[in-house]
Amino acid sequence: MGNMNLQKRRFLSFFPTEVIVDERENGEAEQLYALSDNQGIIFTKDEILPYLEKVMKFYQMSEMDEWIKKENIKQEFYTFISSQTHLSFPEHGEDKYGLPYPQYRQKSFSSERNWSCKCEWCGIRVSSKEKEFYYTLNDSTLNLGIERACSTDCATLIWKEAARNFVYARGWQDFFCID
Numbered sequence: 703m704g705n706m707n708l709q710k711r712r713f714l715s716f717f718p719t720e721v722i723v724d725e726r727e728n729g730e731a732e733q734l735y736a737l738s739d740n741q742g743i744i745f746t747k748d749e750i751l752p753y754l755e756k757v758m759k760f761y762q763m764s765e766m767d768e769w770i771k772k773e774n775i776k777q778e779f780y781t782f783i784s785s786q787t788h789l790s791f792p793e794h795g796e797d798k799y800g801l802p803y804p805q806y807r808q809k810s811f812s813s814e815r816n817w818s819c820k821c822e823w824c825g826i827r828v829s830s831k832e833k834e835f836y837y838t839l840n841d842s843t844l845n846l847g848i849e850r851a852c853s854t855d856c857a858t859l860i861w862k863e864a865a866r867n868f869v870y871a872r873g874w875q876d877f878f879c880i881d
């Protein structure tokens with residue numbers, strides 16, 4: 703985008719309205735679009751053409767695809783973070799966030815039978831003979847199936863890795879301070 707400073711501002715809603723135009727010359731009907739307001743009132747030519755010219759100019763600018771991609775990633779991030787209810791993100795100032803606070807559950811080994819499980823992080827097998835607790839993680843947003851950990855440290859590391867993958871997969875790394 704060079705040195706141009708583009709800023710988004712939304713001030714009108716346009717709704718495409720399908721219009722079928724009979725092309726009398728070759729007999730084929732063509733599908734066109736008129737633009738209406740939110741009440742269904744179609745904009746007149748004088749009202750709409752100045753905008754359409756600017757729309758065309760915008761889309762023909764160089765590096766536009768890259769700019770749109772970045773803007774949409776940003777928009778998706780702010781929509782996500784403002785609607786989050788179950789994950790909680792520490793704020794780092796300057797519009798930066800930390801990875802969401804780890805969520806795991808402490809589970810007691812059942813006393814009725816001997817049982818063991820393998821820690822998904824360090825690979826150590828924890829057994830009811832030696833320990834009282836193990837930890838589980840499960841989070842659909844972070845794409846974490848049910849994972850087991852030997853300790854709160856390992857549970858935190860599993861969580862952080864899933865959260866980091868989640869952030870990078872969406873291209874949101876610029877909005878996070880990731881250690």
Ligand SMILES: [Zn+2]
Pocket residue numbers: 821822823824825826851852853856
């Ligand atoms: Zn472990």
